[in-house]
Amino acid sequence: MTRRHAVALIPGDGIGPEVIDASLEVLEKAASLHGFALDMTRFDWSCDRYLATGRMMPEDGIDQLRPHAAILLGAVGWPARVPDSVSLHGLLLPIRKSFDQFANMRPHRLLPGATGPLKSEAFDILCIRENTEGEYSGAGGRIHVGTPAEVAVETSIFTRRGVERILRFGFEQARRRSGRLASVTKSNAQKYSMVFWDEVTEEVAADYPDVTVSRYHIDAIAARMVMAPETLDVVVASNLFGDILTDLGAAIQGGLGFAPSANINPDRSQPSMFEPVHGSAPDIAGRGIANPVATLWSAALMLDHLGEEAAGRSLLAALSAVTAEGRLRTPDQGGQSRTTDVARAVADRLS
Incomplete structure (x- = not known):
């Protein structure tokens, strides 16, 4: 029987939807190669929702997330439209506190080919x-x-x-x-x-x-x-x-585009949440040039947490191979590559 993991996707604001969408192809291929399935549900909770409804997420938002094994978050915030104190306390912090994700883990090291x-x-x-x-x-x-x-x-x-x-x-x-x-x-x-x-x-x-x-x-x-x-x-x-x-x-380690994180509930009684820490970068939102490395690294941490360690290692190895090659670089790294170009190259390297 195929192992199945319920994952909540919260793309969020700014470049969040772009990096989350780019990561899906990689995650789906990793799951296929390693014999498990990710049952992903998308939640469009964001500053747009706040402006339309007065809430970053619905009143029963925590209950909607509770059945999932993990949450993959893109970015939260759009300061020019909604104060950060509103977006942060309306979405990110309630999730961390409600699910007792008391351990925030952030690995810092240079990936091969990356320069700091x-x-x-x-x-x-x-x-x-x-x-x-x-x-x-x-x-x-x-x-x-x-x-x-x-x-x-x-x-x-x-x-x-x-x-x-x-x-x-x-x-x-x-x-x-x-x-x-x-x-x-x-x-x-x-x-x-x-x-x-x-x-x-x-x-x-x-x-x-x-x-x-x-x-x-x-x-x-x-x-x-x-x-x-x-x-x-x-x-x-x-x-x-x-x-x-x-x-x-x-x-x-080379900039916020390389910074993954995991908000962990260690006893796994409630969902843990995985997110890049680069922020929503409104200045480049919608242009398709955001660096997806931090999101893909966060996704690898999520696979480890779900018990799919081999898939997590494979994803991180593929990511490292792409950065080591140095052919594909997004503008924050001095290149011209698009978000989807980098993610697709990582997917092609998966084994």
Whole structure:
């Protein structure tokens, strides 16, 4: 009997539909070659929908997504039309929080043939970002709006459960890789939340004597990622710090067009979501020139999560072969290739 996996597609905004559509041919061929099927359902939830209905997704949107094993997302946001605070809190963050996708994984390394801004190409960093609380908890408010006495308060929320589970997830990843983990805080300035994070790190580390732990302040590790990225392996950080570091990591690996991510519910009790982190790029939307590499890499991570590891390896190997050849490059990489050209070449390399 053919293995079947239900996948929700949310193309979203800007270049999102283009990179998602380009990835479908690759995913369908990978499934055919490796003996499984992807039952894909498309959800047209976006800023266009918000402008038409006042909601990024319907009230029962989470319930509609719940039966799926995974979600493949293109991009969210169109700031010139809908404030990012509306689009983010109306779609992306509710999905991450509702499905307890607390572990955000973002691999950073140069694919063969890709070039980054640094002289050193010897780096392979897995950033793990806490994804459901911390600085993005949404706790706060504003009073006296529009007056000279206006006050805005935003409170970060760190729970022992939340901090401990993301650290344990990071330690497990470090154990599978090089046995090195870097924990990121700003405990010299944030003497409650970040000192708490440091203390929990110390407690959890006792259960992983085989993992070497280093502790960095956010500013120091940002400098280290630029000056000596090869000294880092698994990096674990809070929601905000992880968000910032992973954009830096994306720049090192050649740009946002190369940056995949996975929002993981580790116990698989609810869907996990996979997305490129390049944003919606409204300036090039509709032109067919968006770099699909990050989306295809995210799709490979999704196949791994679905238990189709051979297909995931095949997809990443095909992607690496295309970038190594260097013949097809989208404009962000100095070429003239179209989104579909790159995706079709990856599909042709699948085995």
